[in-house]
Amino acid sequence: MAEKILAKDQLDQFLGKLAEGREVFAPQDVEGKVAWAPLEAAADLLWDFSNSDMSPKDYFFPQTECMMRFVNKADDEMGMIMQAEPELNTPRALINMRPCDAKAFQVLDLIFMQDEMTDDFYWRDKREKSLLVGLACNDPCPTCFCTSVGCGPHHETGLDVLLVDLGDKLLVKAVSDKAAELLAELPEAEQADLDQAAELKKAAEDMVEANVGVATDQLEGREVMELYEAALWPRVAESCLNCGTCTYCCPTCHCFDIQDEVQGDEGRRVRNWDNCMSWLFTVHGTGHNPRGSKTHRVRQRFMHKFKYIPDKRGGEIGCVGCGRCVQLCPVNIDVRSVVNDMNA
Ligand code: SF4
Numbered sequence: 001m002a003e004k005i006l007a008k009d010q011l012d013q014f015l016g017k018l019a020e021g022r023e024v025f026a027p028q029d030v031e032g033k034v035a036w037a038p039l040e041a042a043a044d045l046l047w048d049f050s051n052s053d054m055s056p057k058d059y060f061f062p063q064t065e066c067m068m069r070f071v072n073k074a075d076d077e078m079g080m081i082m083q084a085e086p087e088l089n090t091p092r093a094l095i096n097m098r099p100c101d102a103k104a105f106q107v108l109d110l111i112f113m114q115d116e117m118t119d120d121f122y123w124r125d126k127r128e129k130s131l132l133v134g135l136a137c138n139d140p141c142p143t144c145f146c147t148s149v150g151c152g153p154h155h156e157t158g159l160d161v162l163l164v165d166l167g168d169k170l171l172v173k174a175v176s177d178k179a180a181e182l183l184a185e186l187p188e189a190e191q192a193d194l195d196q197a198a199e200l201k202k203a204a205e206d207m208v209e210a211n212v213g214v215a216t217d218q219l220e221g222r223e224v225m226e227l228y229e230a231a232l233w234p235r236v237a238e239s240c241l242n243c244g245t246c247t248y249c250c251p252t253c254h255c256f257d258i259q260d261e262v263q264g265d266e267g268r269r270v271r272n273w274d275n276c277m278s279w280l281f282t283v284h285g286t287g288h289n290p291r292g293s294k295t296h297r298v299r300q301r302f303m304h305k306f307k308y309i310p311d312k313r314g315g316e317i318g319c320v321g322c323g324r325c326v327q328l329c330p331v332n333i334d335v336r337s338v339v340n341d342m343n344a
């Protein structure tokens with residue numbers, strides 16, 4: 001489908017159509033922070049922001065998610081009745097998602113929906129019922145390094161629609177068939193609009209490439225044990241607090257813990273975000289912990305994203321270069337310098 005044009009003063013009508021049968025969410029100013037929230041009106045959409053502090057992954061992988069409920073059978077009967085948790089009732093649209101966050105969902109699809117054995121119903125249900133409308137980055141921030149990990153500021157992977165901000169109008173590009181009906185009545189873009197979008201893309205890519213990036217070209221050829229035993233890990237681990245901030249803000253981190261919560265004769269099974277930086281994450285019932293030191297845990301985070309995932313998932317890197325962990329780590333551990341050291 002050819003690129004279309006959406007004037008910003010027509011956004012209310014567009015959002016009205018988007019909201020037919022869907023709940024709509026977008027990054028907004030929430031008490032001075034850029035955060036994802038339900039969208040009430042086009043006027044609440046942001047156009048000048050780098051990215052939300054937290055990724056939108058919790059729309060697909062909530063911090064706490066009920067997996068099923070159970071109740072003891074009545075009186076003298078033995079056993080329990082299991083009740084499946086209902087599917088997502090109302091489809092969703094997420095608008096103004098940055099391309100790195102959409103690319104992260106594609107990485108997580110490889111984890112949660114790779115084959116029959118790993119098919120995660122909870123993830124797939126929400127993914128299939130969601131429409132993702134991206135907003136290209138025209139002004140990336142200094143911690144972005146998406147172009148060095150297979151993504152980019154105008155990247156389309158994982159999106160259904162990509163918007164490019166052209167000032168008082170948006171260039172609208174259909175990426176999947178999901179949004180064809182939504183865009184059908186919009187006017188086609190003119191050559192000048194396409195040229196302006198191409199210039200903005202080039203300028204944004206140049207800005208990202210001028211930032212510190214990561215080199216990963218040597219990692220595929222390295223043996224796992226060689227990287228595992230590299231001398232850098234104790235040095236990186238020394239300053240790490242194991243606070244987990246880098247994992248909770250990361251759009252590709254996906255560790256979870258499953259617990260049963262019981263009250264009287266009934267309960268529910270929930271899964272909660274967990275993180276590989278936590279000592280408790282891998283501790284066994286015996287008390288043994290195969291990742292018992294900080295060095296073990298710090299190494300796991302970087303090896304997982306930059307060695308284990310690419311080796312097992314067709315070369316896909318488990319990082320999209322969003323830069324959140326660089327901005328939020330309280331002791332300034334910078335994924336870019338760690339990975340460049342690994343690569344060297
Ligand atoms: S945010 Fe920084 S200090 Fe906290 S666990 Fe991650 S690397 Fe360690």
Ligand code: SF4
Nearest residue numbers: 250319320322323325
């Ligand atoms: S590791 Fe850091 S830069 Fe990479 S995707 Fe996660 S939060 Fe973003």
